[in-house]
Amino acid sequence: MISLGAYLGISFILFICGIMVMIARKNIIAILLGIELILNASALNFAAYTKFVNGNLEGHIMALFIIITAAAESAVGLGIVIRFFQLRESIHIDDASTLQN
Amino acid sequence: MDYTISTVAPIVLLPFFAFVINVFLAKRVPLAAVAISTLAIFGSFICAFRIFLDFQNVYAVGYHIHKVFTWFDLSAGEHLFKVNMGIYIDNMTAVMLLMVTAVATLIHVFSTWYMHDDERFARFFVYMSLFTSAMLGLVLSDNLLSMFIFWELMGFCSYSLIGFYYEKEGAGNASMKAFMTTRVGDVFFLLGILICWMIVGSTTFVDIYAAIGAGKFAGSFNVFGIALPIATVAAFSVFMGTMGKSAQFPIHVWLPDAMFGPTPCSALIHAATMVAAGVYLSLRMFPLMEAGHLLTFIAYIGAITAFGAATIALIQTDIKAVLAYSTISQLGYMVIGIGVGSYNASFMHLITHAVFKACLFLSAGSVIHSIHCQEMPQMGGLRKKLPYTFFAMLLCCFAIAGVPFFSGFVSKDRILGDALVLALENPSYWGVAILGFGGALLTAFYMFRMLFLTFFGEPRDHHIYDHAHEEHIGWNSNVPLLILSVFTLGLFYSGSFTGQGEINLFGSKNEWFSTLIHKPEASHLEHFAHYEHEDFGATDTRDKVELPKAQYDENHGMDEHHAHWVHQIHHLGAILSILIAFSGIFMAYLMYIKKSVNPGWWAETFAGWRRALQNKYYFDDLYINKIIQKGLLPFNDMLAKFDSQYYDKYVVDGTAVLNRWAFNVARWFDNNIIDSGMVDGTGASVRAVNLILRTIQSGKIQLYFIVLIVVLGSYILTLRF
Numbered sequence: 001m002i003s004l005g006a007y008l009g010i011s012f013i014l015f016i017c018g019i020m021v022m023i024a025r026k027n028i029i030a031i032l033l034g035i036e037l038i039l040n041a042s043a044l045n046f047a048a049y050t051k052f053v054n055g056n057l058e059g060h061i062m063a064l065f066i067i068i069t070a071a072a073e074s075a076v077g078l079g080i081v082i083r084f085f086q087l088r089e090s091i092h093i094d095d096a097s098t099l100q101n
Numbered sequence: 102m103d104y105t106i107s108t109v110a111p112i113v114l115l116p117f118f119a120f121v122i123n124v125f126l127a128k129r130v131p132l133a134a135v136a137i138s139t140l141a142i143f144g145s146f147i148c149a150f151r152i153f154l155d156f157q158n159v160y161a162v163g164y165h166i167h168k169v170f171t172w173f174d175l176s177a178g179e180h181l182f183k184v185n186m187g188i189y190i191d192n193m194t195a196v197m198l199l200m201v202t203a204v205a206t207l208i209h210v211f212s213t214w215y216m217h218d219d220e221r222f223a224r225f226f227v228y229m230s231l232f233t234s235a236m237l238g239l240v241l242s243d244n245l246l247s248m249f250i251f252w253e254l255m256g257f258c259s260y261s262l263i264g265f266y267y268e269k270e271g272a273g274n275a276s277m278k279a280f281m282t283t284r285v286g287d288v289f290f291l292l293g294i295l296i297c298w299m300i301v302g303s304t305t306f307v308d309i310y311a312a313i314g315a316g317k318f319a320g321s322f323n324v325f326g327i328a329l330p331i332a333t334v335a336a337f338s339v340f341m342g343t344m345g346k347s348a349q350f351p352i353h354v355w356l357p358d359a360m361f362g363p364t365p366c367s368a369l370i371h372a373a374t375m376v377a378a379g380v381y382l383s384l385r386m387f388p389l390m391e392a393g394h395l396l397t398f399i400a401y402i403g404a405i406t407a408f409g410a411a412t413i414a415l416i417q418t419d420i421k422a423v424l425a426y427s428t429i430s431q432l433g434y435m436v437i438g439i440g441v442g443s444y445n446a447s448f449m450h451l452i453t454h455a456v457f458k459a460c461l462f463l464s465a466g467s468v469i470h471s472i473h474c475q476e477m478p479q480m481g482g483l484r485k486k487l488p489y490t491f492f493a494m495l496l497c498c499f500a501i502a503g504v505p506f507f508s509g510f511v512s513k514d515r516i517l518g519d520a521l522v523l524a525l526e527n528p529s530y531w532g533v534a535i536l537g538f539g540g541a542l543l544t545a546f547y548m549f550r551m552l553f554l555t556f557f558g559e560p561r562d563h564h565i566y567d568h569a570h571e572e573h574i575g576w577n578s579n580v581p582l583l584i585l586s587v588f589t590l591g592l593f594y595s596g597s598f599t600g601q602g603e604i605n606l607f608g609s610k611n612e613w614f615s616t617l618i619h620k621p622e623a624s625h626l627e628h629f630a631h632y633e634h635e636d637f638g639a640t641d642t643r644d645k646v647e648l649p650k651a652q653y654d655e656n657h658g659m660d661e662h663h664a665h666w667v668h669q670i671h672h673l674g675a676i677l678s679i680l681i682a683f684s685g686i687f688m689a690y691l692m693y694i695k696k697s698v699n700p701g702w703w704a705e706t707f708a709g710w711r712r713a714l715q716n717k718y719y720f721d722d723l724y725i726n727k728i729i730q731k732g733l734l735p736f737n738d739m740l741a742k743f744d745s746q747y748y749d750k751y752v753v754d755g756t757a758v759l760n761r762w763a764f765n766v767a768r769w770f771d772n773n774i775i776d777s778g779m780v781d782g783t784g785a786s787v788r789a790v791n792l793i794l795r796t797i798q799s800g801k802i803q804l805y806f807i808v809l810i811v812v813l814g815s816y817i818l819t820l821r822f
Contacts, residue, residue: 019810023803031803097800 007048015041028084028091032077039070102155103641104166109188112148112198113241115141116234123227131223138226139209142233146202149195149237156195161648162619165191167243167307168637181302187637189243189306192617193448197240197381200452204373204459205233207581211463212365214577215470225265225363232258236374240381245294245304245339248382252290252346255375256283262366263359275358282355286345290382293338297389300331306385307632313392314626336393339386347379347432350406354720356429360421364466367421372428372462373455380435380451387444388621397529400440400520404536407433409718411543415550416704416714419475420465423551427501428458430540437537438516441523441530444620446515453508453594457500460585464494467579468555471570477554479562487572489579491556493586498552500589502545503682510678511591517541518674522667538681545685553693616653 014037021034043063050059081091088095102108119141123134156164169187176182190198209229216225232255239251257280264276297304301312312318318332343349348356359371370376383390383399390396407430414426431454438447467490468483469475484491500509517537524534560566572579594614621629635642659667691698704711716722 022806023810093803094801096802099800 004048004052007044007052011041011044011048014038014044026093028081028093028096029078031093032074032081035077036070036074039066039073042066043070102151104152104168104188104190104643105641106637106639108148108151109168109190109241112145112152112202113234113238115144115148116230116237120227120230120234123223123230127223127227134223135213135226138230139206139213141230142202142206142209145233145237146199146206149198149202152190153195153199156190156192156617157613159648160613160617160650162192162617162651164648165189165632166643167632167634169243169305169634170637184246185244185303185305186247187243187305187634188241190241193384194240196448196452196618198237200455201233201236201240201374204455204585205229205236205369207585208365208369208373208459208463210577211368211466211581212363214575215365215466216363219363221265225262225366228258228261228265229366229369232262232370232375236378239378243305243307245297245306245309245386248385249287249291249294252342252378252382253287255370255378256280256287256346259283259359259370259375262370263362265362265366269361271358272361275355275361279355279359282352283345285352286341286343286379289338290342290345293335293342296331296335296338300335307629307634309386310388310621310626311630311632313388314623314629318389318392330393332389332393333395334393336386336390336395337398339389340383340395340399343379343383343436344402345379346382347376347436348406348429349379349402349433349436350409351720353406353410353429354717354724357422357425357717360419360425364421364462364469367425368459368462368466371425372458376428376432377435377451377455380432380439380447383436383439384444384448384451387439388623388626390439391442391623396440396442398440400437400530400533403433403436403438403440404533404540405433406430407437407540408536408543409433411540411547413714413717414547415543416711417547418477420468420477420480420551420555421462421475423477423547424458424461424465427461427544427548430544431458431501433540434513434516434537437520437533441516441520441533442620443516443519445615445618446512446519448618449594449614450509450512450516453500453512453589456585457497457507457509457589460493460582460589461497461501463582463585464490464497467572467582471572472565472568474562474565477551479565480555480560481558481562482556482560482566483569484556486566486569487556489572489574489583493579493582494552494556496586496589498548502548502686503541503678504686505679506591508589508591508594510682511595513541514675514678515671517678518671521674521677522670525670538677541678542681542685545682546689549686549689550693553689557694612653616651 018034018037018039018041021037022031025031025034043066046059046062046066048059050056050062084096085091116138119138122137126134126137167187167189169185172184172186174183209226212225212229216222219225235251235254235258239248239255242248242251260276260280263279264272266272294304297309300317301308303309313332318335319330321328321330322334323329345352356371356376360367362371390399410426410429410433414423414430417423417426431450435447435450435454438444438450468480468487471487471490472480472483474480496507500507503510503513517534520530520534520537524530574580595612688698692700713719
């Protein structure tokens with residue numbers, strides 16, 4: 001039986017990895033990937049808690065929601081990146097530091 | 102009779118509306134304007150006559166109508182400030198209304214003839230309508246304030262009508278003189294009103310009477326340590342108004358100059374009504390005069406005026422000037438009447454004088470109109486050319502001279518009789534009695550001198566005589582004179598021929614004047630506090646009470662013995678008056694008809710006296726050359742100099758300099774402190790803070806994220822530990 005602490009540990013590692021990716025990487029797509037990692041960490045947390053604490057399906061449903069949200073978010077994010085690339089010919093995050101042009 | 106808006110208000114409003122309409126109509130349709138004015142005043146006459154008849158029917162002393170409405174009310178809590186206007190009709194008002202409207206109607210009718218070839222024919226009627234309306238308003242007023250308003254309105258009309266022939270040299274100055282001289286009195290009158298308002302809290306006559314009765318006027322003003330009794334100050338101030346309006350010594354100088362106006366206006370304004378309004382005011386305020394112990398002063402002012410003006414009239418050659426001085430003199434008699442406390446005789450003289458003096462002025466107007474000349478030395482023998490005018494003037498001269506059976510005898514004799522009674526009781530009044538009787542002698546003399554010079558003897562200027570128009574009877578030329586001259590008979594006023602009650606006519610209604618008109622006795626003033634008044638409205642809300650008919654009191658409220666004595670003195674006075682009147686007439690007869698006494702001898706023997714008379718006792722000289730030229734003008738120059746050299750230079754310019762300096766300081770402050778320091782400083786400080794803060798907002802999303810993580814992390818850690 002895998003303990004709750006293991007789940008939370010994995011989730012924590014995933015979350016920290018996501019944070020590190022978001023802070024360190026300059027590639028926008030990589031940052032989106034980091035966001036995915038953070039979302040997955042939280043989804044894992046929901047699933048773990050609902051198994052060990054609650055026992056009903058609410059956490060699972062929440063995890064499903066998170067997956068869907070993540071999919072939608074990455075789709076929108078990729079769209080923005082494509083448009084940004086068309087505009088700047090770059091996907092470097094520091095090129096997106098101005099509010100206009 | 103109901104006393105409502107529709108029966109009382111037209112008396113004042115008809116002439117006023119005529120005035121308003123005629124202001125617009127006078128230029129375009131002159132004849133319509135004349136007709137409207139005349140009909141309007143006739144309408145007033147009818148209303149006034151109804152009121153008079155009602156008062157004669159009731160025939161009670163205390164009968165009065167007092168209707169009030171609130172003009173404005175500024176009361177706030179405890180502080181009462183409510184100004185009432187209203188009408189007060191008692192026997193005196195009713196008689197006065199009848200006199201004013203009747204005389205005014207006849208004078209309007211006369212004016213349609215006298216003024217018809219004047220280029221400003223209609224404008225004359227505009228002023229006359231306004232004047233009549235104001236005079237009637239004054240008579241109806243129940244309080245001093247509205248009286249003062251109408252008083253000033255009359256002053257304005259008088260001013261306009263004196264200056265009516267403004268192209269004539271001196272007319273403008275005369276009108277200004279009249280206006281400014283009466284102003285001296287009016288300022289005091291206003292002061293008197295303010296004192297009454299201060300003491301009583303109302304200017305209504307009834308309230309003032311009640312306040313006097315309650316002793317509210319008993320205190321004194323403290324002016325620079327001198328205690329002035331309030332009653333005396335108030336009475337003197339109000340009486341100064343009378344002196345100004347009624348041309349009493351020493352501010353009588355305007356009335357002779359007022360003769361620059363058209364003759365009918367002199368008849369109405371400067372003989373019959375406006376100058377009598379001053380006396381009417383003093384009669385209304387009689388309890389105040391009494392409370393202020395001012396009666397002796399009033400009597401002496403009247404006596405000096407009556408005698409002094411009569412002496413000046415002796416040597417006047419202008420027919421209107423004689424009448425002007427005789428008006429001043431007769432007003433002096435009315436004032437004597439107030440001063441010696443013969444209330445109803447004074448009022449009676451006001452009425453009788455209004456009638457015969459209006460008639461005299463109209464007769465003079467008729468003479469002037471027919472020969473186009475006012476100088477008596479150029480007249481003479483006009484009796485044949487102007488028979489009707491002569492008849493009217495003869496009756497009026499009898500009346501004013503005090504010939505028995507005529508109105509002037511009835512009223513003037515009562516005043517003189519009362520003066521004599523008072524002089525016997527109180528020796529300080531001897532001067533009044535002597536001046537009064539002396540003035541009566543002079544009056545008889547100068548009036549008949551005027552009559553003889555105008556109508557008797559041989560024509561002195563044949564050119565003028567031959568060109569004089571023959572007089573024919575005409576409804577608007579001499580019928581008004583004849584009507585007025587009929588009313589110079591004494592029986593209309595006293596009910597008895599002599600005014601002494603000997604030969605009675607009208608049965609029980611004999612002596613209606615002294616029966617109905619009673620002075621407000623000092624001991625009865627308290628009951629005025631209970632005089633009821635009603636709202637002025639469309640319906641009459643009075644309770645109909647039957648009042649007991651007034652009875653003629655043989656003893657006039659005195660005990661049998663005293664009354665007998667007073668009657669005897671009155672008889673003595675009457676005999677003296679008759680002797681004096683006839684000797685005056687006889688002197689005039691000897692001098693100007695029989696020519697057995699040479700007027701030239703008198704003129705040479707009393708040359709100095711004559712010079713003083715010719716210069717009107719140097720009053721004009723005193724006022725114009727001494728007071729105005731020597732006193733007021735230098736004072737004026739001094740003030741002007743002070744104004745331009747000190748006030749302008751230092752205060753006004755100094756203020757400007759100070760202002761500019763202050764403005765410079767303010768500008769420096771504004772530029773440097775406010776603008777540069779505070780306004781710009783705000784911007785600069787915002788910009789400086791911005792320089793620091795903008796480094797945070799770099800646009801680098803990862804930096805934001807780090808901040809977010811750090812903040813969240815530190816938050817969570819803070820919670821945790």
